[in-house]
Amino acid sequence: MTIAPVQRPASTAWTDTKLILALEEVVETELNRHLKAAKEWMPHEYVPWSQGRDFDGVLGGEPWAIEQSKITPLGRTSLVVNLLTEDNLPSYHHEIATMFGREGAWGAWVHRWTAEEGRHGIAIRDYLLATRAVDPVELERARMSHMSAGFESDNAHSMLQSIAYVAFQELATRISHRNTGHFAGDPLCDQLLAKIANDENLHMVFYRNLLKAALELAPDQAMRAIADVVTDFRMPGHGIPGFERAAVQIAVGGVYNLRIHHDDVLQPVLRHLKVLDIDGLGPEGARAQEELGLFLEGLHAQAVRFDERQAALLARRAARK
Numbered sequence: 249m250t251i252a253p254v255q256r257p258a259s260t261a262w263t264d265t266k267l268i269l270a271l272e273e274v275v276e277t278e279l280n281r282h283l284k285a286a287k288e289w290m291p292h293e294y295v296p297w298s299q300g301r302d303f304d305g306v307l308g309g310e311p312w313a314i315e316q317s318k319i320t321p322l323g324r325t326s327l328v329v330n331l332l333t334e335d336n337l338p339s340y341h342h343e344i345a346t347m348f349g350r351e352g353a354w355g356a357w358v359h360r361w362t363a364e365e366g367r368h369g370i371a372i373r374d375y376l377l378a379t380r381a382v383d384p385v386e387l388e389r390a391r392m393s394h395m396s397a398g399f400e401s402d403n404a405h406s407m408l409q410s411i412a413y414v415a416f417q418e419l420a421t422r423i424s425h426r427n428t429g430h431f432a433g434d435p436l437c438d439q440l441l442a443k444i445a446n447d448e449n450l451h452m453v454f455y456r457n458l459l460k461a462a463l464e465l466a467p468d469q470a471m472r473a474i475a476d477v478v479t480d481f482r483m484p485g486h487g488i489p490g491f492e493r494a495a496v497q498i499a500v501g502g503v504y505n506l507r508i509h510h511d512d513v514l515q516p517v518l519r520h521l522k523v524l525d526i527d528g529l530g531p532e533g534a535r536a537q538e539e540l541g542l543f544l545e546g547l548h549a550q551a552v553r554f555d556e557r558q559a560a561l562l563a564r565r566a567a568r569k
């Protein structure tokens with residue numbers, strides 16, 4: 249007797265084109281929810297224009313000097329990394345418009361998202377220049393260098409990986425802005441970054457809900473995409489000049505590090521979607537789920553070691569004072 253193989257819908261049946269069509273309705277629902285939840289806000293209201301004055305050069309004003317900056321060194325580093333990350337928006341727009349298209353509900357989302365992200369760069373730059381928080385020449389040179397290099401998504405080959413990546417990345421950006429605000433040493437800056445973090449949170453919710461729908465539609469492929477993204481995650485600002493050094497300061501200072509990445513970025517999304525509890529997966533999905541579980545255990549152990557090193561370093565610094 250021959251045993252017929254179990255007929256599972258082949259996971260390879262879901263091409264990117266089919267997924268985009270199948271998810272269009274979800275995108276429309278999520279876009280409408282987003283538009284209801286997003287409250288209009290004005291970046292100019294968060295900039296203390298009265299503190300601004302002319303710089304040297306064309307207007308013959310006062311050159312920038314570090315003593316003029318009222319924010320903390322950690323705030324300076326972190327705000328510049330966050331701003332340069334926001335500045336690369338033309339590249340991000342290109343990547344998501346190429347992946348999701350510019351028509352229908354997907355197109356409406358791509359354009360709306362781009363407009364909201366544009367506000368973040370405008371607001372942070374205006375704030376930094378009006379308050380003389382950072383060196384404007386260094387900032388402009390870093391922007392030119394960073395944008396000239398462009399940004400290419402690590403996930404451009406896969407629609408599901410792209411969705412999984414942005415779900416985590418929007419939350420990472422939210423946390424990074426929020427913590428930068430806490431440590432910058434200026435309540436107005438904190439308020440501005442809280443406002444931006446709120447936008448990023450709504451972006452995360454949009455992509456997370458889309459990822460949920462993708463998990464229902466194509467569970468094995470979506471699980472593989474999530475595992476691949478989580479195990480190989482890097483922030484979009486990784487190409488910024490001096491990023492490695494800045495990243496160490498940002499990690500030790502508690503703006504963004506392994507512990508935060510594990511506890512405040514990966515876990516909330518994974519738990520919300522109950523990714524590790526999904527059952528009934530095919531062999532490929534089950535393998536991806538297992539890989540993900542093992543990776544998270546390893547990451548947790550690394551985060552514990554990071555906590556210890558951070559505590560020791562901060563204790564040494566405190567003793568030197």
Ligand SMILES: [Fe+2]
Pocket residue numbers: 334365368421448
């Ligand atoms: Fe943003």
Ligand SMILES: [Fe+2]
Pocket residue numbers: 365418421447448451
């Ligand atoms: Fe965002």
